[in-house]
Amino acid sequence: MNHKIIISGKTYYVNFGMLTIALWQKQTGRSLTATDSIEMPLFDIFYLLLFAFQNGARIAKKEFSMTVEDVADLLDNNPEALEEIMKLYAESQGGATGEGKPNSKTSKS
Numbered sequence: 669m670n671h672k673i674i675i676s677g678k679t680y681y682v683n684f685g686m687l688t689i690a691l692w693q694k695q696t697g698r699s700l701t702a703t704d705s706i707e708m709p710l711f712d713i714f715y716l717l718l719f720a721f722q723n724g725a726r727i728a729k730k731e732f733s734m735t736v737e738d739v740a741d742l743l744d745n746n747p748e749a750l751e752e753i754m755k756l757y758a759e760s761q762g763g764a765t766g767e768g769k770p771n772s773k774t775s776k777s
Contacts, residue, residue, distance in 0.1 A: 670682070670727045673749070675742060675749045681728040681730060684720050684760035688722075692715055692719050714736050720757070
């Protein structure tokens with residue numbers, strides 16, 4: 669499912685579908701069962717988010733030009749965004765949604 673998230677007033681599309689996971693696996697050499705974000709190296713998280721943004725933009729038919737460095741900078745400037753995005757990841761993988769209420773900063777598209 670494609671999601672839309674606003675970070676610092678800019679809209680990003682996020683998708684953790686099969687293509688995102690496949691691209692991440694190809695880049696990192698890690699398996700799907702090893703994707704616990706608590707134990708995941710930071711660079712692997714950056715790549716997971718890069719591919720999620722890239723795939724989300726592709727599905728939404730939006731231009732996309734971010735690099736892994738851009739993702740790191742985005743998170744440096746907006747550390748709270750990582751938690752929001754990783755909630756979307758957990759939900760996409762069948763994880764708990766927390767409070768069960770939609771977040772006002774994110775929406776499905």
